[in-house]
Amino acid sequence: MSPDKGKGRSSGTRRSRPAPSAATPEIEAQASDGPPSSAWTIRPASEQARKQWDTATAAEPDLMALERERLRNRPLDRSANPRRTGQLKAELATRKVGEKTLPQWQQELTAAGRLWYCPDKESRTIWITKVDLSHPKRTD
Amino acid sequence: MSIAPDTTFQATDLARRSRDVLSAARTVGGAIIRDKDGESLLVEPAARSGRARYELAGMRNAFRVLRLLSMPAEARDPVLYGDLAWLAALSETAQEQFVWEYVRMLEAMDATGPEPVEQLTYEWRQTARAWADEDLRGELIAPLTAPLAHIEL
Numbered sequence: 001m002s003p004d005k006g007k008g009r010s011s012g013t014r015r016s017r018p019a020p021s022a023a024t025p026e027i028e029a030q031a032s033d034g035p036p037s038s039a040w041t042i043r044p045a046s047e048q049a050r051k052q053w054d055t056a057t058a059a060e061p062d063l064m065a066l067e068r069e070r071l072r073n074r075p076l077d078r079s080a081n082p083r084r085t086g087q088l089k090a091e092l093a094t095r096k097v098g099e100k101t102l103p104q105w106q107q108e109l110t111a112a113g114r115l116w117y118c119p120d121k122e123s124r125t126i127w128i129t130k131v132d133l134s135h136p137k138r139t140d
Numbered sequence: 141m142s143i144a145p146d147t148t149f150q151a152t153d154l155a156r157r158s159r160d161v162l163s164a165a166r167t168v169g170g171a172i173i174r175d176k177d178g179e180s181l182l183v184e185p186a187a188r189s190g191r192a193r194y195e196l197a198g199m200r201n202a203f204r205v206l207r208l209l210s211m212p213a214e215a216r217d218p219v220l221y222g223d224l225a226w227l228a229a230l231s232e233t234a235q236e237q238f239v240w241e242y243v244r245m246l247e248a249m250d251a252t253g254p255e256p257v258e259q260l261t262y263e264w265r266q267t268a269r270a271w272a273d274e275d276l277r278g279e280l281i282a283p284l285t286a287p288l289a290h291i292e293l
Contacts, residue, residue: 090234095281
């Protein structure tokens with residue numbers, strides 16, 4: 001099931017679009033009940049990340065729809081969901097995506113599930129780097 | 141600014157001058173009540189006291205980590221880190237970075253409250269969790285050379 005089902009948006013199917021730039025706002029985001037025009041664009045940072053996103057969306061459509069909405073509108077907001085969202089630290093604080101070195105964030109989707117992403121403020125793009133709904137606990 | 145209480149009361153003042161006792165308790169240093177056996181009891185706002193205890197516990201944690209970092213690596217048993225045992229999974233440099241960020245947040249707590257400290261600790265703990273998993277660590281460090289810039293999720 002698409003993460004957008006019942007949300008009034010065009011489906012979660014992928015479209016070929018030009019790469020975003022800082023001067024190209026996401027016009028599509030201006031749907032009546034959709035996010036504001038300043039919404040971020042979510043893109044996969046690798047083929048593997050794309051598959052993981054699709055797998056997670058199929059397994060947990062409602063959860064991933066909420067996550068998609070959060071990423072589009074409040075990807076850097078820790079306060080809305082304290083101690084579930086944050087930037088990783090030290091050697092994991094940044095990651096190279098294409099030519100850019102971007103901050104690396106993690107979102108706790110479930111007790112065991114995690115999503116990692118790299119926000120690019122300049123292009124307002126969220127690069128999904130990994131989705132795992134069953135990350136094993138090692139240090140908890 | 142002194143943190144010493146300005147006013148000392150007798151136990152009997154609790155009944156006779158309760159308003160004065162409570163008023164003094166709200167001041168910076170709180171109020172001292174001297175009991176009949178000579179023991180002094182401090183009365184102050186619970187929130188202030190809780191914040192001070194939290195900050196003290198945090199500073200103790202930070203000091204413990206700094207002391208451990210001065211020891212040889214093989215002597216740093218995770219159990220010695222106490223509440224911060226998860227920190228042992230990180231490199232020495234990262235541990236030191238955590239400590240100073242943590243101390244800075246604790247010092248700012250009068251203005252910010254404990255939430256930023258909790259959030260910082262959470263982010264570091266999640267980092268340690270990922271770092272401890274060798275496979276995951278490898279994935280999260282690897283550069284992503286071919287992002288799919290034409291696909292929108």
